[in-house]
Amino acid sequence: MGLLDKYVLESDFQASIIEMATLFRWRHYHTHDSRRSVSGFPDLVLLRNGVLVVAELKKVGKYPTLAQMEWLIDFHLAGADAYVWTPKDWGTIEIVLRGHPGSCHAQVADSSLYNYLQSEKHRWPLLDVPNVLL
Numbered sequence: 001m002g003l004l005d006k007y008v009l010e011s012d013f014q015a016s017i018i019e020m021a022t023l024f025r026w027r028h029y030h031t032h033d034s035r036r037s038v039s040g041f042p043d044l045v046l047l048r049n050g051v052l053v054v055a056e057l058k059k060v061g062k063y064p065t066l067a068q069m070e071w072l073i074d075f076h077l078a079g080a081d082a083y084v085w086t087p088k089d090w091g092t093i094e095i096v097l098r099g100h101p102g103s104c105h106a107q108v109a110d111s112s113l114y115n116y117l118q119s120e121k122h123r124w125p126l127l128d129v130p131n132v133l134l
Helices: 009-025 064-077 087-098 100-108 111-121
Strands: 028-031 042-048 051-057 081-085
Touching: 009 028, 009 051, 009 087, 042 111, 051 064, 064 081, 064 111, 081 087, 081 111
Parallel strands: 051 081
Antiparallel strands: 028 042, 042 051
16 A cells, blocks of 8 residues: 555455455454444454454544544453554554564554554544553
């Protein structure tokens, strides 16, 4: 991915992640019709060998809602690896799904929920962020 990231449809982005997750033997869940689901639940839930990853997927330039951020924080506090991913994060996504975050810890850390909250916290002034994340 690169210069054309902003033109990637969220559905195509998600399909690419699911394809890679399947290749690396992750179990995955996605709510296909979220209109009857609880607001804000993450786009993808991935599970492999006791590792739980939840991800909210966005097009470049789009941001999660308050409800989406609250779900990600709650999953993080429960021990899951929680992310907001856009097509520009493809390198990090591959590292996470391959299961080798230690090989490029800085790149994974830059995509972490903590760093995302630090860089974008002005978008959710009503978000109650636990001190353990700040």
